[in-house]
Amino acid sequence: MTESPIGVFDSGIGGLSVLQALQSALPAEHFVYWADSGHAPYGEKSDVFVRQRSLAIAQHLIERHHIKALVVACNTATAAAIHELRTQYPQLPLIGVEPALKPAIALSRTQRIGVIGTRGTLGSDKFHRLLSSLDGQAEFIVQPCNGLALAIEESTHISASASSEKITALLRGYTGQMGAFGRGPGQIDTLVLGCTHYVFAQNELQTLLGTDVQLVSTGEPVARQTRRLLEAAAQLRSGPAPIAASARMQLLTNGELSGLQAAAQRWLHLPHAACHKADPHV
Template sequence: MRTIGVFDSGVGGISVLKEILKEFPNDNIIYFGDSLHAPYGDRSIEEIRRLCLKVSDFLVFDKEVDALVIACNTATGAAINIMQERYNIPVVGVVDNGVNEAINSTSNNLIGIIATPATVKMNIYPNTIFKLAPQNSVFQVECPLFVAMIENGWVDSIESDNLIKSYISKFSENIDTLILGCTHYPLITKYISRYFSGKIVNPAKETSKSLKKIIGDGKENLKYNPSRVFFVSGELQKFKKVAEEFLEQPIEDIRKIIL
């Protein structure tokens, strides 16, 4: 039976997993949340690559997944090319899929991006956008505090509301499309939409559709009972609590592991 591996620096990849489960209800899923090392976005590119390869080697060589989804923008930018060369299975990231949706969504060619410091530093979104649609103007804003707050359980408070407002207010009002350039951010879309009225792009949805085009829908697995296994490198119960809230279903099989 086919197994799809999904990994992120922590709980943010749940936004991608949620879409994967919709598209692939009959496949085994293994999710790895490297919350011990979160956020990746505050680390050097070399360190991000090292962490990514540890996790992906575990999923590919130890767990023998049949496809790998990098459910992290920072990891996608830092390591997807290396992974695609390293493994003989499909490896899909979130950046290209988010870019394609943004290009198709904007009506005035003004695209905003909110992301981690590392993702902004790598310029992976602007570079990809300009390569595909050079007529666009791209504006990036670093949001260094979002990931830690989401990992610890986002609370809708005056402080968190002011934080979102301070980040979004850095964009011109003319920007009509906003890419959530970190997979943690879709988990707080409803709060972000208080201050951004245009099109908000969640790359997770397009990523799951892209994977489906590559590996098929897995309907041949209908007769099997698929498994859902979660590996977490950090605090187990904290991850479980936040992940279940955003996944909107219980997590039964969750295991602590440090690679």
Template sequence: MKTVGVFDSGVGGLSVLRALLAELPGTRFVYVADSAHAPYGERSAAEVSARTDRITAHLREAHGIDALVLACNTATAHAIDELRKTHPDLPVVGVEPALKPAATSSRSGRIGVLATRGTLGSARFAQLLERQIHAATRPLHFSCQPCDGLADAIERHDAPATLALCERYLQTLSEQAGPDMDTLVLGCTHYPFAAEVLSRLCGPQVTLVDTGTPVARRTRQVLGTTATAGGSATPPLLLASASPDALAQAAQRWLNIQIPASGLPV
């Protein structure tokens, strides 16, 4: 059985783990929530890179992972290139805002992007955005909105704060994008857990796009087809650098998995 590490600053990466469990039922997953240092989107690139490297080393040494999924847009933006250099023998799958799927599916070409300030301010995101605009065969307009505090509100399962922040950021985004925006990219793995609120506020004319399923399919590819063998999904191992109970509760709430979580010793 292959073992895959899945890493996020908090519980948001559970949205990616959910897709991974469906795609790779015969795989053992070790999920790490670096809750003591969340949210990454409001930390420096150096801090994010240092935590990513330290946790990757732990996952390799303690759990012998065969691949790593960086289920965090900010960690991918700031750390994945260096991580691949440091661990050239370890397949690393990152997550990025789903600009390409959004560009393909949008009818109007006017696309909103909600993400952390760290993701939107990264060189990797700038390059991703430029590639999509240059590759397009029609005019595209991406309106990008940093969402300070939203990942943290979702992390704390604070429904009133989540609603208030979604209202605020969508109002600002709609002023930028105009009434023809028909696609909204959820550029943080926390945000799918606010999809119901976002969809209600946007209305049925706006399609929400996230990255969970494409990341799961890519992970299956890098592991090889033998990794898909098996019946029912194997329960993941849950680790948190702070508040393991909160991680266990989030897994029960969003993944319908009732298992305890343990502390992360790094």
């Protein structure tokens, strides 16, 4: 199993932000990434639907690609399906993502922390249990952002300026409902990006909120946890010096191939040849 790839999946291109952190932390590993863009976004789908998709993708990655670990690079899928995935595949190292509330507490000075995410993530029992476990440690201002993940997903199909304007308009509307941002008393000084797609809107967010506001995402903690689990299972790939990323990445999508190719080239500097159409029967 040591030579087998690590599976990663998301509802679309958002999980590429996690893949970016994984390839940096695990330079000798091979990866198979599944973008379920034909069913995106998960955040506005039912839990039952998200669980069905998560189980189907996991089964395919295990049976067809013989993965040695699975990273659920989607907050909504983690909230809806991680328990069932662990029950179904107890021997498989499984890593999910969740909004990085604990790291945000350590960073915040005003102890007013914003959290943005999909309605599916922020409305889940898993998120509310996480929030309750941190009661009294900080004040969390939680804001669902309907349509934002989809706008980022679609940004690979339209001009950079037009997509940036649409994303900025959505961000301005949602952050405007949360209150004042900054380092002053009573202001939100830390913002948790509770959807892996939102990492690709960091530039727009930082411009909008100012450099005093810290943005917190989940990619690096997930990469560290993946490494820890593989080390514990003695499944880290041992090999020569790190090989080129394009030689160890296989990206699959059941959406438009051109969209994944554009996203992979823009954010991971991967050639179009690394991207492929996924099995339509999954």
